[in-house]
Amino acid sequence: MRVSPTSTRRKMADTMRKKISLIAQKIGEAGKNVLFTGAGISTESGIPDYRSKGGIWDKFRPIYFDEFMSSREARVEYWRRKAELYQDVVHAKPNPAHMSLFRLYEMGLLEAIITQNIDGLHQESGIPDDRVIELHGSNRRVRCMNCGRVTSIHEAQERVERGDLAPECECGGYLKPDTISFGQAMPEREMQRATELSRTCDFFMVVGSTLLVQPAALMPNYAKQGDAFLAIVNLSETPYDEMCDVLIRGKAGEVLPQIVDTI
Numbered sequence: 001m002r003v004s005p006t007s008t009r010r011k012m013a014d015t016m017r018k019k020i021s022l023i024a025q026k027i028g029e030a031g032k033n034v035l036f037t038g039a040g041i042s043t044e045s046g047i048p049d050y051r052s053k054g055g056i057w058d059k060f061r062p063i064y065f066d067e068f069m070s071s072r073e074a075r076v077e078y079w080r081r082k083a084e085l086y087q088d089v090v091h092a093k094p095n096p097a098h099m100s101l102f103r104l105y106e107m108g109l110l111e112a113i114i115t116q117n118i119d120g121l122h123q124e125s126g127i128p129d130d131r132v133i134e135l136h137g138s139n140r141r142v143r144c145m146n147c148g149r150v151t152s153i154h155e156a157q158e159r160v161e162r163g164d165l166a167p168e169c170e171c172g173g174y175l176k177p178d179t180i181s182f183g184q185a186m187p188e189r190e191m192q193r194a195t196e197l198s199r200t201c202d203f204f205m206v207v208g209s210t211l212l213v214q215p216a217a218l219m220p221n222y223a224k225q226g227d228a229f230l231a232i233v234n235l236s237e238t239p240y241d242e243m244c245d246v247l248i249r250g251k252a253g254e255v256l257p258q259i260v261d262t263i
């Protein structure tokens with residue numbers, strides 16, 4: 001017997017609807033719902049991810065924290081790259097996936113978002129700062145590596161544009177966008193809060209992450225160990241695909257609005 005392409009398509013649509021309904025039902029049960037987001041939630045806002053084809057690692061070798069601290073040349077190169085990405089940061093707007101999570105927050109169904117993203121788009125969607133745990137910092141801030149003073153990226157960027165290629169603080173410390181570089185310690189408070197939320201939540205959903213970056217990628221594991229329902233919405237494979245309760249291979253900006261509409 002030949003299976004027609006139309007009936008295969010219909011079956012796939014039916015499976016997708018069932019998965020979306022199940023996720024919506026779990027979120028609607030109003031337990032502790034935790035979202036975990038990665039670069040993939042922001043690609044539809046025009047910010048490239050790192051590991052997809054054409055992503056940032058196809059273009060640049062990462063600059064390690066030690067190199068930043070020990071070499072002016074590395075700092076100049078770091079700021080040059082930031083300048084290239086700055087336009088993305090300034091112009092990016094939350095897309096339907098971010099807005100769906102904001103709707104969840106408004107419905108009282110979002111405990112917190114743990115994000116690996118550094119683009120600030122969850123806060124820009126309207127979700128308050130204290131509900132967004134930034135594991136890898138934010139591109140919108142700059143931190144002095146000596147005195148710890150935090151300032152806005154715009155100020156530092158203006159200095160770079162005026163020819164101050166590796167800006168320094170008044171105290172003489174190096175200014176660095178407030179993001180976690182390779183080889184730099186993770187922020188302790190954020191890691192603790194994320195770990196606690198992951199271990200104790202009822203529902204945990206990953207959106208747009210390869211789940212390859214450690215230690216952030218431990219979070220879904222903690223959630224599963226704590227008996228949470230684990231859902232993944234991602235375009236490519238992750239190491240957790242086998243162990244999750246629902247896997248949707250789809251675009252965040254298309255899938256998330258459907259989930260929230262179904263609740």
Ligand code: NAD
Nearest residue numbers: 038039040049050051117118119208209210235236251252
């Ligand atoms: P990643 O680049 O490793 O993986 C992104 C994943 O998202 C991929 O599996 C890809 O298939 C998927 N994806 C891409 N577009 C999607 C879409 N529209 N819908 C659903 N899935 C989609 O990202 P990661 O796991 O977050 O790790 C990368 C690291 O890079 C993070 O630590 C983060 O700090 C940083 N980063 C952040 C940004 C940002 O803030 N927007 C951008 C690039 C990288």
